Amino acid sequence: MNVRHDLSVVSAPSPAKRAPLPARSRLALACGLMLLASTGMAQVNGAGHAPYLGWSSFSQQTIDPGFLTQENMRRQSDALAASGLQEHGYTYINLDSGWQGGFDANGRPTPDPATFPDIKALIDHIHDNGQKAGIYWIPGVEEPAVQANSPILGTALHIQDILAVPHRAGNAFGGPGESPYHYKIDFSKPGAQEYIDSVVALFASWGVDFIKLDGVTPGSYSDDLRIDNRDDVAAWSKAIARTGKPIWLTVSWAVDKDYLNVWQAYSNARRIDDDVECESRCATLTNWPRIEKRFRDLPAWQDAAGPTKGWNDLDSLDIGDGEGDGLSVDEKRSAVTLWAMANAPLYLGGDLTRLDDTGKQLAGNDEVIAVDQSGRPATQVVGGDLPVWVSDLGGGRFYVAMFNMNATPAVVELPWRVLRVNGARRLRDLWRHRELGPSLGAYRAELPGHGTQLLLVEALPGSVPTSPSSAYEAEQASLSGTAGVASCVGCSDGLKVGGLGLGADNAVAFDRVFAPRDGVYFMQVDSLTLGLRSYVYQINDGPLRTFNSGGGSFQLPSSSNLPVCLRRGFNRIRFGNAVSYPPDLDRIVVHGRGDAALPAAVTYEAETATLGGAVTSGFSNYYSGLAKAGNVGGGAANSVTFSSVRVPVTGRYQLEIDYATSGPRSLFLTINGGTPRRLDLDGSSFDDPVAKVLEVSLKAGMNTIALGNPDSPAPDLDRIVVAPLVKYAWLGASVDECPR
Known part of the structure; x- marks a missing residue:
């Protein structure tokens, strides 16, 4: 069984391997989880x-x-x-x-x-x-104190009497060997x-x-x-x-x-x-x-x-x-x-001596501070590019935060049934200190790129029944390549699938995901990782989609709900990442009645596009899909071509280009073989992508979008996002059509 547990380290060119927990540690973890579930822990140290x-x-x-x-x-x-x-x-x-x-x-x-x-x-x-x-x-203890072998206050002992032997690092900054600079203390001594x-x-x-x-x-x-x-x-x-x-x-x-x-x-x-x-x-x-x-x-x-x-x-x-x-x-x-x-x-x-008025206004908003001090940390109820977080205050009151992770402005729709309520009798915008009135069915808001709206919600009386759901265990799905089953203390059946990604064949496919009707459902993805990882998934024969995930454990799953388009009957959903590292996978749970809201924008990863000439794809930690396309430009052939960009009607659209460069570079944008459009771009790092948003004309059906520079090196490319103009998004226009 070849199951990897890899950890993405920001400063390393590729993630370092992480061994599974030994049996004793898994037992300790399980006991710790039971302790947390059965006892209330008070805060310590007053x-x-x-x-x-x-x-x-x-x-x-x-x-x-x-x-x-x-x-x-x-x-x-x-x-x-x-x-x-x-x-x-x-x-x-x-x-x-x-x-x-x-x-x-x-x-x-x-x-x-x-x-x-x-x-x-x-x-x-x-x-x-x-x-x-x-x-x-x-x-731990630093080397100067170890070398001095100082006496320990109030005892007859010295620093070297309490060190772990053989000497080893006393914290994550310590080095290897007998002289790690930061020395481990042995607390049994x-x-x-x-x-x-x-x-x-x-x-x-x-x-x-x-x-x-x-x-x-x-x-x-x-x-x-x-x-x-x-x-x-x-x-x-x-x-x-x-x-x-x-x-x-x-x-x-x-x-x-x-x-x-x-x-x-x-x-x-x-x-x-x-x-x-x-x-x-x-x-x-x-x-x-x-x-x-x-x-x-x-x-x-x-x-x-x-x-x-x-x-x-x-x-x-x-x-x-x-x-x-x-x-x-x-x-x-x-x-x-x-x-x-x-x-x-x-x-x-x-530097607080240079604190500007914007910082004071943002930090000093008492209604927002009250959210932070509520003692009711929020739960993510919708994931993906338009995530929604909810804090249940009890008594039919909620804090609700909606976000737009894309740089393109977007209209976000929140069906109230996601909170299991019929509607809101009162909505208050906590950033703008403004009452918004009641809302039935669903609430919609326009968010700027990377923007948010924060609401206090007082729900109408009554509740909505739980939506039907079906769970699908990863270990019971179809595994290919290096994908394999491993034990997992916190997973639903005590098992998970790892060894995904780093090759197109290393995947897990759920072949019989049932939907009672055509429509948009929520897919709960229970994944496991330390740090950032990303799935590239595909539903039936549709386009590749990205779920950018993160986490704090390879034994305790993290859950996110993604809106997905399913057809009536059985569907196939495949998870992997041909270029980079996806999380381990516990299971998926499909729930809803087919009437959820699908985001209007669609993302296309550069590393999954057609890479020409010297262009290469590979791991990059802060990028969507955990990968990027590099060596773009410096020759006519060195381009990235997105050949299946589909839109429903001919017209103007928003195009977001996520790129990275250290210093000024230029990209030439070509749509459907037309006249190249020069984009002069700038940035300060190849580590972190920057967004450029512009309007473009696209035709109904499939479009080809090519990015390169025939003469000079171009920025690295992360992804593109295609979205309707906001005025059309208010009318329900979407780039991604789904049967109803």
Whole structure:
């Protein structure tokens, strides 16, 4: 049986392999899940009863290496106090990595005297401003303290007495071998807990209110169980409790959901994703692909947060530095909306001394902050390019957030039966502070590219019965190529299918998916992955479609509902990815009555198009389909041709071209063999695609769209999106026709 469990690492050219959980770990996971199901866990350390609001230094550090100084942090504190946001609940000033300069006589980290001459005075100043102070550290012991073999405070033991032997890495940043720089602590040894107690006591003596423990494994894209920081997290939590102070503990980053019981028992929040910042891989603090990643990963964690469970941390919100954030205003609003619906901590990045009015307005919207503080994290009820998230407040009240993941403006339709209600007697737009009146049947809204609408919904009395559904297990479907069955603790039948993708034949096909009538249904896809992966799926003989997924475990499925067009009788649905890595697959569940809304736009992946000349396709982490077409241009033959772009009627359409380049490059767009149209494009990274939207004329039926540059290198290509003009979308026009 050849089943792969691969992990996509952003900095690597291809994902690294991940071994299945050993039997003992699977048993521990199952026991942990039963514990979570049978007991209510209270928040720990006297903190974390609601997500915190504040600011972190790290985003600005990524573009200004000299930013983290005592004087700059004092200025940030003063700027937050003067911004007006403190009145809305923003109180945390968190110092990230880089404040430390050495170790004291007991092996505890101390500030760099050149940049932080008096850290207690700084924290006193933060407190005097009515704020709370956070600090950053990592599990294990760094090499200078190990070499000094410092005595552990309050014991007769020394640092080298508590190290794991043979020496190994103490966190995800540690190296291999006997000298890993970050050394693992063995918590079965006397003195180990006492050492952590002494470090936390030192932080507490400075007045620290928040600790971010970084490089935590299993997670941080490292599943080396020889490191395994679960015991470190428990020790830090115990040490915090012994101070008697309410100190918030966040574990970071992209921790593995397989060990959720540990993260919930000992911390107030857990980072579920990698850094949101570009960190020199683009010219701005962040960009839309790094925000979009949160949309893909959060469904796997949506059941893991709440007042008794702790919070899912989505990282910083870079929304206040104008164009330097790398996001449009609509993209910033969508980011804040997702964070709020997730009940994630809201902490700004960037430089608060330059906080603009847009950032203040977005961060200071009290109706949106109330969503974040509700203690009711949302669930994704519709996935795909027009996702819908819903928070059930009880008593017929809901928060509803609708999003548009494409750059083309779109009309989004939400049938109220998705919420199992008959309609809404009241709708309030929480961003615009506007009452919208009642709504029956379905609600429709126009969203800009990468835009959102956030609603408070008060439902009409009564409920809608559950729609009929049919489940189809992947292990019972038709498997081809390297696809194979593997055990899975959290899967519906204890089994899943892996080994998909990286070849057109490595697929799973459900050959008898039944629909009682022609129409649009919801297809629930239960998938498993760590990080980003993508399916390319096909229904019957129709065009290839993409489901961009993410997740936090290869043992606990993530569920998303995709609207799909099915014909009456039996249908065939095939999942794979010829070029890149799809998730493992547990099952699909088809539900509904055939009257769901199908998105009006259609996506065509560049890597599945006709690649001419020297053009190649391959893995790329932040791209749709987890792949792109490269080496475009520099010759007439080096083009990407989409030869089956179908539209129902002749007319004008929106065309979105997602490309990537570092510096200016040009593409020539040719439609149906007509005159090429030159597009002068720009960008700052080949890692992350950028969208260009234009209007084009297409004919009824099949069209051919070619992109290239006969003379010069062109940008890499991710995909194109074809959509009706918004004025026609309001009339129900769609590029993708489905029989009714």
